[in-house]
Amino acid sequence: MNGHFDGGLGQAGAFMTARIPSFTHFLATHAPDLLPASLAGLQLPAGGDLIKDLPHATTIVAAACERGVVLAGDRRATAGNVISKRDVEKVFRSDEFSAMAIAGVASIGLEFARLFQVELEHYEKMEGRSLSLEGKANRLAKMVRDNLAPAIQGLAVIPLFAGYDEETGVGRIFSYDVAGGPWEEHRFHSIGSGSVFAKSSLKKLYSDDMPMTDAVLACVQALYDAADDDSATGGPDLPRKIFPVVTTITDDGYRRLPDSESEEYSDQVVQSRMRSPDGPRAPLRTGS
Amino acid sequence: MPFYVSPEQIMRDKADYARSRIARGRSCVALQYAGGILMVAPNPSTALHKISELYDRIAFAAGGRYNEYEALRKAGVTYADVTGYQFDRRDVTARALANWYAQTLGGIFTDSTKPYEVEIVVAEVGVKPDDDQIYRITFDGSVSDEPGFVAFGGQADQVAAALKERFHDDMTLTEALGAALEALAAPPAQGSGSGSGSGSAAGNGAQATELNAAHLEVAILDRARAHRTFRRLRGPRLEELLAESRAASAAAEAAEAPESASDAPAAQAAEATPPASDDPPTGPPSASGDGIPKP
Numbered sequence: 001m002n003g004h005f006d007g008g009l010g011q012a013g014a015f016m017t018a019r020i021p022s023f024t025h026f027l028a029t030h031a032p033d034l035l036p037a038s039l040a041g042l043q044l045p046a047g048g049d050l051i052k053d054l055p056h057a058t059t060i061v062a063a064a065c066e067r068g069v070v071l072a073g074d075r076r077a078t079a080g081n082v083i084s085k086r087d088v089e090k091v092f093r094s095d096e097f098s099a100m101a102i103a104g105v106a107s108i109g110l111e112f113a114r115l116f117q118v119e120l121e122h123y124e125k126m127e128g129r130s131l132s133l134e135g136k137a138n139r140l141a142k143m144v145r146d147n148l149a150p151a152i153q154g155l156a157v158i159p160l161f162a163g164y165d166e167e168t169g170v171g172r173i174f175s176y177d178v179a180g181g182p183w184e185e186h187r188f189h190s191i192g193s194g195s196v197f198a199k200s201s202l203k204k205l206y207s208d209d210m211p212m213t214d215a216v217l218a219c220v221q222a223l224y225d226a227a228d229d230d231s232a233t234g235g236p237d238l239p240r241k242i243f244p245v246v247t248t249i250t251d252d253g254y255r256r257l258p259d260s261e262s263e264e265y266s267d268q269v270v271q272s273r274m275r276s277p278d279g280p281r282a283p284l285r286t287g288s
Numbered sequence: 289m290p291f292y293v294s295p296e297q298i299m300r301d302k303a304d305y306a307r308s309r310i311a312r313g314r315s316c317v318a319l320q321y322a323g324g325i326l327m328v329a330p331n332p333s334t335a336l337h338k339i340s341e342l343y344d345r346i347a348f349a350a351g352g353r354y355n356e357y358e359a360l361r362k363a364g365v366t367y368a369d370v371t372g373y374q375f376d377r378r379d380v381t382a383r384a385l386a387n388w389y390a391q392t393l394g395g396i397f398t399d400s401t402k403p404y405e406v407e408i409v410v411a412e413v414g415v416k417p418d419d420d421q422i423y424r425i426t427f428d429g430s431v432s433d434e435p436g437f438v439a440f441g442g443q444a445d446q447v448a449a450a451l452k453e454r455f456h457d458d459m460t461l462t463e464a465l466g467a468a469l470e471a472l473a474a475p476p477a478q479g480s481g482s483g484s485g486s487g488s489a490a491g492n493g494a495q496a497t498e499l500n501a502a503h504l505e506v507a508i509l510d511r512a513r514a515h516r517t518f519r520r521l522r523g524p525r526l527e528e529l530l531a532e533s534r535a536a537s538a539a540a541e542a543a544e545a546p547e548s549a550s551d552a553p554a555a556q557a558a559e560a561t562p563p564a565s566d567d568p569p570t571g572p573p574s575a576s577g578d579g580i581p582k583p
Contacts, residue, residue, distance in 0.1 A: 015362075015363035015364075015366045015367050016359060016360075016363045016392070023366075023369055023373070026366060026370075027370070027373075031370070034370070034373065034374050114373065115373070118369050118372070118373045121369070121516075122365065122366070122369045125340070125341055125342075125365045125369075126362055126365055126366075128335070128337065128340075
């Protein structure tokens with residue numbers, strides 16, 4: 001089947017068939033050519049340099065906090081040693097109470113984010129209720145797992161999933177590897193090329209039940225530290241007014257901070273680094 | 289050899305069957321107000337919905353047999369999601385969905401022995417009130433574009449006539465809800481009602497005169513919202529709106545006819561209002577046999 005799928009000739013019955021309320025499952029059954037190539041089971045030729053030179057998304061951080069969770073990402077995409085894009089978005093709203101961010105091949109990540117969004121909304125509309133947070137995380141794991149063969153060929157994309165659990169009233173973070181997951185992360189986590197630096201930074205800045213504003217600031221600090229040491233991570237771009245994408249998920253739902261607000265946090269971090277380039281110092285001895 | 293039956297006879301029998309089954313249920317209404325589109329259906333169930341979300345700016349409402357319109361609703365959700373996924377979210381339109389429903393229902397009406405006992409409304413809220421669209425699709429696949437408001441299912445003609453009296457452009461949500469409730473409380477046509485329960489979620493029976501929050505399903509497409517505009521109104525929010533609209537219509541009635549307002553307590557004034565329609569309330573439901581609903 002080529003072209004678009006509209007339930008036309010010979011397809012009309014497809015929409016009316018009773019089935020499990022999964023959008024991906026519907027496409028796999030009736031219109032597999034609409035799925036991302038990897039999920040449709042297509043074999044891709046090994047690409048070498050071609051794949052290495054595709055834009056890659058880089059660093060993502062997440063931190064649980066009072067009332068929910070913060071998920072943030074820098075804005076850089078790199079292709080080999082070239083900065084291919086300075087204002088890329090890697091954090092996506094999945095539904096009212098969750099968001100996902102991607103590291104790895106950006107175009108495939110984007111496709112995942114779109115499909116995952118429709119998957120969650122489709123279930124919600126079909127069944128009249130949202131999936132549980134674990135249900136959403138498991139669903140994403142299956143998508144990552146299905147991408148294993150392309151990942152081995154170099155088309156790897158890894159998501160970080162964060163959401164507000166309406167049942168327990170806390171923010172939760174789930175990580176993945178190329179073979180799937182999900183792995184629940186406690187307190188904070190980071191993925192992508194600068195994740196080593198971002199995570200170390202968060203480790204020193206994070207405290208349990210931080211107020212939301214503090215957690216946002218800690219995430220922006222961590223992204224700054226990642227950009228400081230990782231060439232593939234972009235710091236706040238003051239002249240061009242490009243700042244990290246910061247999202248919060250609380251009992252009020254998903255919210256992407258407007259650029260003006262993200263700018264304030266970035267300004268605060270940049271100003272403090274003027275005085276202390278390595279950022280805030282943690283006390284050497286605990287309990288002092 | 290089977291007996292010969294003329295196509296006219298077959299179609300008439302099917303249409304009569306579907307129409308009489310739909311007329312047993314309760315009417316529902318969808319109407320424009322300044323901030324979007326309001327849909328109201330008498331429905332004692334809080335789980336089996338008559339009104340649902342199809343897409344970002346599009347809602348689905350149905351009357352008739354639950355299992356049949358539920359299958360159509362799910363098909364519509366899938367149609368919308370597939371279209372939005374392969375193109376863009378803005379490329380999902382009520383017009384396309386209404387056409388798809390018309391094709392499907394028309395096919396079922398022609399091809400199968402038993403037609404679907406459903407009447408469907410697909411409503412889309414635009415950026416401006418002028419862009420709003422309301423489509424009504426009947427059991428045989430007839431589709432009509434209904435500007436402003438529509439009544440469907442059950443005794444739709446009486447309700448539509450009552451609603452026409454009260455509808456005007458740029459109503460507030462409270463006014464729109466008041467108008468919808470008054471129209472739904474219009475008395476039933478003679479000889480209808482009290483059929484035994486079948487697949488309908490709302491149950492069948494005479495047109496309700498008692499419409500309180502527990503027996504109502506109310507939802508809006510909120511023009512001002514970004515992304516998904518569909519919202520159910522229930523619980524305290526609905527109680528509050530109902531109280532407001534009743535107080536408003538009681539006040540209006542008191543201003544118009546002070547001597548009659550004292551007959552009924554304020555809380556019941558909205559429901560006690562007579563239909564105030566030019567048509568006699570005993571007219572036959574949807575008399576024309578061509579399946580094209582009356583405006």
